[in-house]
Amino acid sequence: MDKQLILVSHGTLCEELKKSTEMIMGAQPAIHTVALLPEEGPADFLTKFKAVTKDLDDFLVMADLMGGTPCNIVAKELMLGAQFDLYAGMNMPMVISFINAQMTQTSSNFLEDAQSNIYYVNEQLLEVEEDE
Numbered sequence: 320m321d322k323q324l325i326l327v328s329h330g331t332l333c334e335e336l337k338k339s340t341e342m343i344m345g346a347q348p349a350i351h352t353v354a355l356l357p358e359e360g361p362a363d364f365l366t367k368f369k370a371v372t373k374d375l376d377d378f379l380v381m382a383d384l385m386g387g388t389p390c391n392i393v394a395k396e397l398m399l400g401a402q403f404d405l406y407a408g409m410n411m412p413m414v415i416s417f418i419n420a421q422m423t424q425t426s427s428n429f430l431e432d433a434q435s436n437i438y439y440v441n442e443q444l445l446e447v448e449e450d451e
Contacts, residue, residue, distance in 0.1 A: 323375045324350045324417050326409060327368065327393060328383035330357070333409075340414045347418060351375075355389050365392050379417075381409035381429075412436035 326333035333352040341347055351371050355364045372378060382390035385407035393405055406413065406429050413433045420427035 321349055321377075321421055323378040324414070325353060325368075325371060325375075325378055325380045326350065326414070327353045327355070327364075327380060327389040328409075329355050329387060329389060332383050336409065336411060336414060340411055340418070344415060344418050349421065350414070350417075353389070361388055361392055364389060365396075368393060368396075379404040380406070381413060381417075382407045383409055406430070408433065410436070 326336055328336075331354050333354055337347065337350050337352055340350070353364065353368045353371050380393050380403060382393060382405065384390060387407075390405070390407045397403070397405060410433050412435075413429045416427040416429055416432040419425075
C-alpha cells in the first residue's frame with residue numbers, strides 16, 4: 320500500500336483542504352481527515368484518529384497548528400512510540416507536494432514546499448509593474 324496522508328485540524332479545515340486540493344488534483348483516496356469539532360474533547364479526537372489510522376501501515380500526518388489540540392494529541396501518540404511523521408502548519412502546497420511525490424514515487428521536502436509557496440502578492444505585483 321502506498322503512503323497515506325492524514326490531515327487533522329480544529330473544525331472542518333482538514334476536510335475542506337482535502338476538497339479544495341481535489342478540485343485541482345482529482346480524487347485522493349490516500350488522504351484522510353480527522354476534524355476536532357466544537358462539541359468534542361481530546362478523547363473524542365483521539366478515538367477518531369485511532370479509527371482512521373488503525374489499518375494504515377505507512378502514513379504521515381499534517382496538522383493545522385503547532386501547539387493546538389489536534390497536533391498535541393497526535394504528538395502524544397509519537398511520544399508513546401507510534402511511528403509516523405508529523406508536520407504542523409499544513410497548507411495546500413504541502414498537500415499537493417505529498418500527492419506529487421506519491422505520483423512520481425519520489426520524496427518531498429514539505430517544509431520547503433510550504434515556505435516557498437508563501438508570497439506577499441502586493442510586492443509581486445509591484446515587481447511586475449517595474450519590469451514593464
